[in-house]
Amino acid sequence: MLENLTGSQIGIxxxxxxxxxxxxGGAFGTYCSIKNTKGPLERKFMINASTWxxxxxxxxxxxxxxxxxxxxxxxxxxxxxxxxLGIRYINKKQxxxxxxxxxxxxxxx
Numbered sequence: 001m002l003e004n005l006t007g008s009q010i011g012i013x014x015x016x017x018x019x020x021x022x023x024x025g026g027a028f029g030t031y032c033s034i035k036n037t038k039g040p041l042e043r044k045f046m047i048n049a050s051t052w053x054x055x056x057x058x059x060x061x062x063x064x065x066x067x068x069x070x071x072x073x074x075x076x077x078x079x080x081x082x083x084x085l086g087i088r089y090i091n092k093k094q095x096x097x098x099x100x101x102x103x104x105x106x107x108x109x
Contacts, residue, residue: 026054026057038098038102039105041100041101042094042097045094045097049090056086063075
């Protein structure tokens with residue numbers, strides 16, 4: 001079956017398989033991030049953060065595909081910076097929420 005495919009067809013097939021696997025991995029990671037929350041505020045925050053992350057990555061990919069060269073390659077700089085800052089913000093905020101929720105769950109001494 002694969003011996004009848006041209007090089008461009010194999011490339012398209014690889015792109016489709018890569019997209020499906022990438023989205024499945026992202027969905028699984030999102031599910032695990034939300035599932036491993038400790039309380040309702042943290043869960044709500046992670047759902048919100050995950051939604052914005054999916055939107056941001058989708059915008060990045062649309063720009064990466066849609067912009068002409070060399071502008072599309074310039075999208076990597078803001079993406080890398082925003083990804084790093086976004087991860088740091090989410091981790092810090094999640095730790096703060098966990099601290100707040102843990103103090104509300106502890107029984108009075």
